[in-house]
Amino acid sequence: MSANLDTCQNCDQQFEKGFKFCPHCGQKTNEELTLGVLFYNTISNYFSFDARFLKSFIPLMFRPGYLAKEFIKGKRLLYLHPAQMYLFIAVIFFFVFSFYARDGREQLDKNMQRVLESRSEKVFAKDSVSLQDSLDMKALTDSVKNNSSIIGLNEEEIKALDSLSNIKVPKKDMAMTFSFDQEKMDSLLVVGASDKELYRAMGMSDDAGYFTRKFYAQGLKFYKNMGLGQVYQTFIDSIPLAMFFLLPIFAFLLKIFFFRKGRYAHHLVFSFYYFSFLFVVFTIIFGVNRFWPIPDAIDWLIAFSTFFYLLVGIIKFYRQSWFLSFIKSSVVSFLFLLFVLPLSFVILGFISFFFY
Numbered sequence: 001m002s003a004n005l006d007t008c009q010n011c012d013q014q015f016e017k018g019f020k021f022c023p024h025c026g027q028k029t030n031e032e033l034t035l036g037v038l039f040y041n042t043i044s045n046y047f048s049f050d051a052r053f054l055k056s057f058i059p060l061m062f063r064p065g066y067l068a069k070e071f072i073k074g075k076r077l078l079y080l081h082p083a084q085m086y087l088f089i090a091v092i093f094f095f096v097f098s099f100y101a102r103d104g105r106e107q108l109d110k111n112m113q114r115v116l117e118s119r120s121e122k123v124f125a126k127d128s129v130s131l132q133d134s135l136d137m138k139a140l141t142d143s144v145k146n147n148s149s150i151i152g153l154n155e156e157e158i159k160a161l162d163s164l165s166n167i168k169v170p171k172k173d174m175a176m177t178f179s180f181d182q183e184k185m186d187s188l189l190v191v192g193a194s195d196k197e198l199y200r201a202m203g204m205s206d207d208a209g210y211f212t213r214k215f216y217a218q219g220l221k222f223y224k225n226m227g228l229g230q231v232y233q234t235f236i237d238s239i240p241l242a243m244f245f246l247l248p249i250f251a252f253l254l255k256i257f258f259f260r261k262g263r264y265a266h267h268l269v270f271s272f273y274y275f276s277f278l279f280v281v282f283t284i285i286f287g288v289n290r291f292w293p294i295p296d297a298i299d300w301l302i303a304f305s306t307f308f309y310l311l312v313g314i315i316k317f318y319r320q321s322w323f324l325s326f327i328k329s330s331v332v333s334f335l336f337l338l339f340v341l342p343l344s345f346v347i348l349g350f351i352s353f354f355f356y
Contacts, residue, residue, distance in 0.1 A: 004016055004017055005017065006019070006029060008022040008024060008025060008027060008029070009027070010022065010025050010027040011024050011025040011027075013025070052077075052078070052079055052080040053080050053085070053088070055078070055079060055080075056079040056080040056085060059079070060085070060273060060276060060277055060280070061277065061280065063316075064277075064309050064310070064312040064313030064316060065270070065273075065312065065313035065314065065315070065316035065317035066316065067079055067082070067273050068082070068266075068269045068270040068272075068273050068313075068317050069316065069317050071269050072262070072266055072269060082269050082272035082273050082276070083272055085272070085273070085276045086247075086272045086273075086275055086276045086279075089276045089279045089280055089283070090240065090243065090275075090276075090279050092279075092283055093279040093280075093282060093283045093286075094239075094240055096283050096286050096287050096290070097282075097286055099286075099290060100286060100290075101232075101233070101236045104232065104236075105232055105233050105236075108232055184201055185198065185201055185202070185223065188201055189224065195217075195220065198220055199213075199216050199220065202216055202219065202220065204216045214354065215354075218353055218354055218356075222353070230356045231349075231352050231353055231356045232352075233356075234352040234355065234356040235348060235349060235352040238348050238351065238352060239348070242344060242348055243275075245344070246340065246341070246344060247268075247271050247272070247275050248268065248271075249336075249340055250271050250274075250275070250332075250336055250340075251264065251267040251268040251270070251271040252264070252267075253332045253335060253336060253340075254267040254270065254271065254332060255267045257328045257331065257332055258318050258328070261318045270313070270317055273313075274309075274310060274313060277306070277309060278306055281302060281303070281305075281306055282303075284302075285299055285302060285303070307329070307333055310329050310333065311325060311326060311329045314328065314329050
């Protein structure tokens with residue numbers, strides 16, 4: 001009897017021969033580990049890239065609200081889970097977007113390097129002008145002293161000329177940037193002044209608190225190396241994490257305006273699918289423009305069409321009239337795009353500045 005039985009290599013349970021999959025755990029009964037199998041299993045296990053993804057992608061793109069509606073009904077295995085779809089598409093989007101982020105970082109670094117070089121040239125030019133002024137003054141006084149007998153100068157007047165040659169004439173057009181003297185800061189940096197002296201030149205008081213000291217420390221770090229590229233990179237690296245907070249906020253706005261249309265989890269499902277659609281659209285825009293630049297007007301038209309996708313999706317999912325759905329969709333989009341998103345980016349910018 002045991003001759004007609006196989007043992008699963010995964011769960012060690014026995015079953016009759018002839019099964020392609022173990023009836024206990026679902027693993028294939030005879031699958032040799034090849035490079036193709038390894039790659040497929042990795043994608044399938046972490047992103048569920050299987051028939052459910054292909055079956056879900058077409059409705060996602062062309063049937064707004066359909067997947068969310070089906071998922072709420074209970075069809076949880078027929079289509080890809082909303083969170084898994086969002087994660088998989090988001091990974092692809094940020095991979096494509098990383099090429100633009102890298103180009104932006106390189107351009108910022110080049111611009112900041114030019115600023116640093118320009119600052120250094122100004123400092124040395126200023127020192128050269130001061131030195132030349134001193135040399136000119138010394139040459140003039142020496143000429144007068146050499147002819148003192150002719151001019152009729154006494155010993156005290158000659159000493160006065162020597163003191164005059166040591167006077168440094170200050171520049172009147174002192175540049176002020178970020179509430180501190182930029183030329184003074186540059187000069188202190190050139191001579192290797194301590195951070196304490198630099199903080200004082202920037203205007204920080206000796207009894208400043210932790211937050212103020214941290215702000216000045218980051219400001220000095222930024223000023224020394226013109227680290228806009230580093231702040232930019234920290235900002236870009238933080239966006240994927242920020243999206244996991246922005247999506248629930250969007251679902252919360254839907255809950256406010258459709259508070260009688262189900263639990264918060266229902267609105268979250270709709271948001272997962274909608275954000276997945278957004279990532280697909282912007283992945284296509286960035287991907288196409290990377291190789292074949294298209295007019296900006298078309299890019300904006302495609303981006304603006306995502307609002308109509310949201311409108312149709314809300315009509316289908318929440319089963320409300322066109323007019324009421326249009327009003328609510330507009331208000332939700334307005335609040336999210338003009339308040340939530342900018343505020344989130346401002347907060348993200350501060351965090352990037354403080355921790356880059």
